[in-house]
Amino acid sequence: MSVNNTQPSLYRGRFAPSPTGPLHFGSLITAVASYCEAKSKQGQWFVRIEDTDIPRIDPVSIPHILACLDQFEFELDAPILYQKDRLDLYxxxxxxxxxxQLVYACQCTRKMLGSNAIYQGHCRNLQLDFSQQAVRVKVNDQTICFQDQLQGQHCSNLQHDLGDFVLLRRDGIFNYQLAVVVDDALQGITHVVRGxxxxxxxxxxIWLAQLLKAPTLNYMHLPLAMNKHGQKLSKQNLAQALDLTQAPKxxxxxxxxxxxxxxxxxxxxxxxKQAITQWSIDQIPHSMTLNGIYE
Structure with a gap:
């Protein structure tokens, strides 16, 4: 399989919510920013439901996401894509x-690894059978840098800062990192706007895209909307669902x-439409958080 894309260099952006809870105000900020940025460049905007983590899917989330897209009157340039329908591609x-030989089977559990977030390659040379094991991708002692449109230059050493990371969990669930890279490439996405x-x-x-011979994308990471407790608006922090009766406000x-x-x-x-004509990323706060956004 090759995920190399042959689409023309038209701006192609996307909004890719995970249906583990209803959309909240932080989700709306991401949707609006990605939409306006794409449309202001005469580009296309796609919606992808990132639903590979089946045990965590909230059954009411997808209907709420669809209702939000309808009530906020976003114009999609293609039918909505669902990752659960694309498992064969992953x-x-x-x-x-x-x-x-860029991946290997890993028998390590979270309990075995403890609190160390950077995997030390315990199973890299064991040549374990892939059956009923997690699959990790190998990384090099290499620094990857990219220029974010809002956050500036960002660099990470793959080996020392990140470590070999999981692509397929032991329970058969595909990791977000793999699914997003494959889908961005196959959809011809050129620009990513997200939190x-x-x-x-x-x-x-970026590393995984290089291994799969997929294009490198342009990135814009938006400041996160925070609640009055200084926490990001998220499903984990019980952020309120968007009130669809108040869509214009x-x-x-x-x-x-x-x-x-x-x-x-x-x-x-x-x-x-008016927002698109006035859109300027120079006006977006160049920070990691948006404080004082109360629900």
Whole structure:
């Protein structure tokens, strides 16, 4: 399998929520920013539901995501893609890496590894059978740097900062890192706009894209919306679901938080059109967090 993409160099962005809970205001900020950035470049905008982690899927999340896209009147440039329908593609990517001896089976459990977040390569040379084991990708003692549009240059040493990382869990669930790289390549994604909590994943994804001979993408990591306790708005922190009866007001507030010019309340589709004409990433706060955003 090759994930090398032959699409033209049109701007192609995406919004890729995980259905482990309903969308919250932080999700809306990401959706609005990725949408406006793509459309302001006369590009395309796609939606991908990242639902490979089946045990964590909240059954009400996908209907809520779809309802949000409808109520906020985003215009999609292709049907929504669901990762659970693409598992064969991720298997093919694993097989490609196996053939190149770039991955290995790992029997280590979280309990065995303790609190050490950087894997020390315990199983790298054991040549374990892949059956019922996790699959890890090998990394080199190599520093990967990229220029983020908001956060500036970011560098990570693959071996010392990240370590060999899991692509396929022991329970058969594909890791986010693999699925996102394969799907971005096959969808022809050129630009990724997402929260700064994913900044540290980027070097892993650049490395994996290189191994799979996929294009390197452009990245913009947005400051995270924080609650009054200084925590990021997230499902884990019980962030409130978006109130779809308040879509225009929420959209107006999201654009305000992104530093964009004021937009009067109207139908969301009209507000988004105006936001696109006024869109400027120079106005987005160049920070890791957006403080004082209360639900």
């Amino acid at each position: 298997h093919q990517a694993i097989e490609q890496l196996k053939q190149q 700064s909590d994913l900044l540290d994943n980027t070097a892993r994804q 929420l959209l107006q507030h999201a654009l305000y938080c992104l530093g964009q010019p004021h937009i009067e309340l109207d139908r969301p589709c009209l507000m988004l």
